[in-house]
Amino acid sequence: MKSRRRYVGVALLAVVIPTVFVIGFLMFQQNSIVVAETIKVSPAVLEFDRPSKDIDAPGVANSYRDEGVLVNVSTASVKYSEQGFIGNRDYVEVWLWINTSAFQGFVYSVEFECSVDNSSTILDGKYYYVQMWNVSVLEHNSTVNQLYYKFEVDSSTAAILVPLNWIFPESSSNATDHQLVINTATIHCNGTAYRKIVIPLKLRITKDIGNTFKTAKHIQPGKHLGSLDTADRADIYAINLENNEVVFINLTILADANFDLRLYDQNYKEVANSTQLENQKETITYAPNTSGIYYIKIEFTLWPGHKCDGIYQLDIKPFEE
8 A cells, every 4th residue: 555655656746846847947938038139119209398387288109010010109198287296296197008919929028117317307107007908017116217017918919008197396497308218118929039129209398498589499390399378478499491492381289279370580570471260270381582590480379268278280391392
């Protein structure tokens, strides 16, 4: 009888030990994967000057897609609040949205890090309000100016919604620039190799754009966001234009507001304007007769019965026939 028990015990050990070893080996393999390729996507940037009132800002999005995987990273909502948080400090509420789908293989993990490059701002992640689909939290760390999450993915599709509060200190004024950087990394296995897909977002709150010709903000052609309200009624930009090179200036109002568009020459003389009613697009097409610095003025206009505060987008580019 004793010899039979000894035989059974040895047999069980012979089964259990290799099984435990295999499980441990698989776990070790899972925690020490080799990433064969890193794909870096160019940053998507949202930038606007610091408002003097509460506003809703447009979001910013970035993505990567190929035959094996799709990864979307965006801010589902961006709200600026004037003196509405702890100690009446200004803050920006950001809802970060990450979703991914594997067409080949599987998604192994998703992680992101948020950081501010200015120690005078505070980043606060609300851990208990994170919403997750087909993922679980592997790691979470936070400091006064940095936040990190790592998620394990349980399916070929996954989604994460994270609320962030980006808080400005009481001593911070409208003359200070701030930046929030969000770096996401998704590890995808296409069936033969692991790849890391890095997708960054950048949110910048700049000092208030000047409202005089001498304090005008110098810019290059491209897209620029700003804000106006009853307390900040004008923004003036300075741009270099060349003789006889036709320029197209377009103002899109991203709010329930009415802003006008005006163009001035080096002598501060108005040379063109667009003053459509309500929140229609404003457009100027102009060919300078001399090269030099010109000034673009965006002007707040009262619109009875409407909020009148908000974000605008200024788009400057060479005119195309």
